Amino acid sequence: MKRRNFIKSSSLASTPFLLNGISVQSFLSRSLENLINGDNDRVLVLIQLNGGNDGLNTLIPIDQYAGLTAVRTPVLIPQNRVIKINNNTGLHPSMTELNTVWNNGMAQFIQAVGYPNQNRSHFRSQDIWITASDANEFLNTAWLGRYFDETIPNYPIGYPNSDCPDPIALSIGTNISETCQGTRGNYSLAVIDPVNIDVLNDPNLEPVPSTCYGEELSFLRDAVKQTNSYTDRIKAAGQKGNNLSTKYSTSALSEKLKTVAKLISGGLKTKVYVVNLMGFDNHSGQVNSDTTTGTHANLLTQLSNAICAFQDDLVKLKLDKRVIGMTFSEFGRRIKTTNNGTDHGSAAPMILFGSCINPVILGNNPIISTTTGDQEGVAMQYDFRSVYGSILNQWFNVDKAIVQRLIYQQYQDLPIIMGCTTTDTYDINEPDSLKIKLSENITTNQTTLQINGIINKFVNIGVFNDQGFQLQNEIIKTSGVDSITRIINLEQYPAGIYFVRVADAKYQKVERVVKVN
Known part of the structure; x- marks a missing residue:
């Protein structure tokens, strides 16, 4: 029996064996280590928008209002209420704080991100985004997990240690993130409150029998020891860390990003943090009679305020040159509406933020025809794997040949990072002549x-x-x-x-x- 199967079939798998949300099973499945030491202390923060975000009501194509009015009136934001970020494009009126980040040169919007052969199932499309697979390909590893496999092939033997004392990835919440699933397990831990976190009781130290059961029991005991070691590190960083911004709200997303900033400021060397914002599957009730309000507007308010407060905190903590963030969602929504909601669609915009982000809009506004079909989604401009690959190359200094092997052979090198030294940067001055x-x-x-x-x-x-x-x-x-x-x-x-x-x-x-x- 493999160790992973042993854990799944043991009594531990059916009990809530958590440390304030830190799953022991995540420790037992190759979850930890500090990814890169010394020469690269950069951090990536992922915000998953669960349910499929309506991109046309997030990053609004102002120059397409004739088409939008013809096919989207039930959810359409009045044009005079849109926050203009240039002459042709604007933000939902609930995103005033994100507009501040944009005006400060710390945000980027990538238009119409998706993949060929769009799948409109939540579960399958989430798998595709998480694993960076083709639509007809089924992978058991995620894009960041494969990167971690490449960087630390010998884990978990000998970890944690004095050189690599911290977890590679943290999910702020009760569940570990599948984005960090590697060949031998998941590199992510889940934590809710890093300050009020307890260690596990030491396992029974009776002699281990020389059997298959004994081998798995020994592995389990080692895993508990690892759990306690990482718990101590997380708790110390939480106690040492600080938050300087006064902009955080009481929303769950704000609290999660506040925790991330505190852990980074407390010296934790974790490379990837993952947080979630639920509730974007708005087939109905997306808007109220005033279309600038409603479920979607509330979600965008939370997202906008949380990103702004987090970035403000990083700047005040003088950590902003070390951290970038990115949103992703399994798909956008269809162009035509279903009364006061929208159905599963295709491509949608992504938001990137940070002091090292190239502050531009990549791509063109989607074309919205007055004769839009009932099933029509926003046409893909960018393959999401090009975003992933560009981040690995430009932010984490991964060689392009390795990126092609791990992520996508034909990924496009997008101008994401600017003003921060990398070993292989994109030439942002090269004109788009295509x-x-x-x-x-x-x-x-x-x-x-x-x-x-x-x-x-x-x-x-x-x-x-x-x-x-x-x-x-x-x-x-x-x-x-x-x-x-x-x-x-x-x-x-x-x-x-x-x-x-x-x-x-x-x-x-x-x-x-x-x-x-």
Whole structure:
């Protein structure tokens, strides 16, 4: 019996064996260690928006109000209430604090992030985002777990130790995060209150029998010892740490990020923190009669205020150059509404924040047609794995070849980090010269795609339907040419809405085309 199976089948697996939310099982499954020492003390904070966030009511395309009004009136934010962050794009009116972070040059928005062949099931799409898999691929490890496997292949033998005394990842709450699942277990611990945390009683020290049971019992005892060692470190950091911002609210998310800031300031060398904000699956009740209020507005208020307070705290603690944060959600919502709610959709924006974040909007506003289909979601511009890969490369200094192997062979190098030294930085001054044009946006069978301004070694041409399923995919080696023409044949597909996406190593463009009979 493997150790993991032993734990699952033992009585411990059926009892709430937690230390203020720290699961002993998480310790027993290769959860701990300090990832990188000395040369890189950077931290990544993940905020998971559970349920599928409505991106069109979060990062609002002001220049698309004709289409939005035609198909989204029941949930549409009045245009005069949108917080403008530039002439074409704005934020939900409940996100005033996030607008402050943006105005301070500490936020980035990435438009229309998703993946080919969008799955609209919560559970499956969460798995895809967590594991960084293809839509038809099933992996047992998560994207950060594979990174940890690469960095500390010998764990858990000999850990914790004087060089690596702290947990690699912490989930603030009662459950460990699946984003940190590695080959031999999960690297994340769960903790609620790092100050009021108790150690486990020492295990029975009777002699261990020379049997399979004895081997597993010995492993369990070692795990309890590890648990207590990490508990002491977390508790010490919680007691030593401090919070200087007065902007935190009493929301659960604010309290979680406040805990993260306290632990970092207390000297904990944990590399990744994961927090959750639940409640985004708003098929109904997303808005009130005043569409600027309601369930979604309340959630965005919590998110906005928590990010602003956390960033303010980091700046006051002089830790802001060490920490970046990122939101993610399993999918966006459909463009058309269901009365006062929205159904499962496709792509949605991501929010990144921190003093080292390049403060720009990546990508273009989604195209919202007055003839939007009932099933139509926001068309993907960026593959989420390009965001993950760019963070690993630019923030944690992971070699691009390793990123391609661990995350995605064709990830795009996105301009995420700016103003903080990395070993392999993105050239933010390189212009986006990629241009695409379709000869016809309404056709009975085909349209001609013209690509200009190619500066990279390849382009990827994809054709998607309105639900995000990839119907065609072609990778073209450009061999130094700066323009390409291709015929996009839609003859074999039914009448409907399609999207043509062209991407190179850094940039991408999307065009909408309607096939009619």
